[in-house]
Amino acid sequence: MSLVRHRRDWEDMARVDPYWAMVSTHEKRYGGWNADELLRTGEGRVESLLRRARRLGHPLERRRALDFGCGVGRLSRALAPHFEECVGVDISEEMLAEARRLAGGASGVRFVHNDGDDLRQFADGHFDLVFSHIVLQHVPDRAAVMSYIAEFVRVLAPDGLLAFQLPSRIAVRHRLQPHRRAWAALRRLGLSAAVLYRLRLQPIHMGSASVAEVKAVLERAGGRVLAVDTKPIHGGNESSTYWVTR
Numbered sequence: 001m002s003l004v005r006h007r008r009d010w011e012d013m014a015r016v017d018p019y020w021a022m023v024s025t026h027e028k029r030y031g032g033w034n035a036d037e038l039l040r041t042g043e044g045r046v047e048s049l050l051r052r053a054r055r056l057g058h059p060l061e062r063r064r065a066l067d068f069g070c071g072v073g074r075l076s077r078a079l080a081p082h083f084e085e086c087v088g089v090d091i092s093e094e095m096l097a098e099a100r101r102l103a104g105g106a107s108g109v110r111f112v113h114n115d116g117d118d119l120r121q122f123a124d125g126h127f128d129l130v131f132s133h134i135v136l137q138h139v140p141d142r143a144a145v146m147s148y149i150a151e152f153v154r155v156l157a158p159d160g161l162l163a164f165q166l167p168s169r170i171a172v173r174h175r176l177q178p179h180r181r182a183w184a185a186l187r188r189l190g191l192s193a194a195v196l197y198r199l200r201l202q203p204i205h206m207g208s209a210s211v212a213e214v215k216a217v218l219e220r221a222g223g224r225v226l227a228v229d230t231k232p233i234h235g236g237n238e239s240s241t242y243w244v245t246r
Helices: 003-016 018-022 035-056 074-082 093-103 142-155 178-188 193-198 211-220
Strands: 064-068 085-090 109-113 127-132 156-169 224-233 237-245
Touching: 003 018, 003 093, 003 178, 003 193, 018 035, 018 093, 035 074, 035 156, 035 237, 064 074, 064 142, 074 085, 074 093, 074 109, 074 127, 085 093, 093 109, 127 142, 142 156, 142 211, 156 211, 178 193, 211 224, 211 237
Parallel strands: 064 085, 064 127, 085 109, 127 156
Antiparallel strands: 156 237, 224 237
């Protein structure tokens, strides 16, 4: 699937229920999140990230942070007080518009559109922290996922910290993803995103990559893997978080 369709899917979700698209808790579907509540969940996630970072001894500097796949800015807002600047990037212009609205001109955070399979708008070694959580699993183009991972290393400063999450195993029974396939077919027939969402369909892809494959990409790009945390998640799936420096 091309990134063009991927972008359209996320523009659709940004219009029908952007907060649920960020944190897809069952009972919060159909507008159940309010902005303050959603943003607080980002604070907890970032606190956990920084605790682990301190134990790992990276990053050595806290100048610039990158939040890849920032959506409405849930994690960018939480990272901003800890760095001189936090940049959130996303494939959806609609998500970024909401992120800017929620930020209300707050200093130290900005949001940038990125719809290619690279981060060429950023220089080598630009960020002391690169963070991506519950994002790469939704990118349907596997080559793009691997390109992003290599790009994370490229834009990471020496002695910086790259932390990202990606499922390492998806059980066979979860690979078909009928709700996503039905969304795609009916969307092609002209049904609106709002109607499909009310029918309990959604376009969000779920993909995975083995730990060995991801580590090989990281090492080829010049990254040094500090740790990999793998844990079981619902339905017999596994998720891995990678901690990397260079």
